[in-house]
Amino acid sequence: xxxxxxxxxxxxxxxxxxxxxxxxxxxxxxxxxxxxxxxxxxxxxxxxxxxxxxxxxxxxxxxxxxxxxxxxxxx
Numbered sequence: 457x458x459x460x461x462x463x464x465x466x467x468x469x470x471x472x473x474x475x476x477x478x479x480x481x482x483x484x485x486x487x488x489x490x491x492x493x494x495x496x497x498x499x500x501x502x503x504x505x506x507x508x509x510x511x512x513x514x515x516x517x518x519x520x521x522x523x524x525x526x527x528x529x530x531x
Contacts, residue, residue, distance in 0.1 A: 458483070462490035464503045 478484035
């Protein structure tokens with residue numbers, strides 16, 4: 457699981473580096489193997505769908521819906 461998660465995160469647009477967190481040599485070896493793992497488009501799409509928070513009013517939530525279209529005076 458860690459290898460897939462790290463490979464997916466590293467492949468995300470805008471990610472320039474991935475920070476590994478390992479307490480043991482086994483965990484470090486698993487994390488480093490993710491550099492050799494290349495996900496298919498179908499795998500990335502499935503992981504994207506699984507991680508989508510399905511929040512329709514992002515980023516402000518219910519109380520900030522009006523803030524998205526708010527204009528400031530003088531602009």
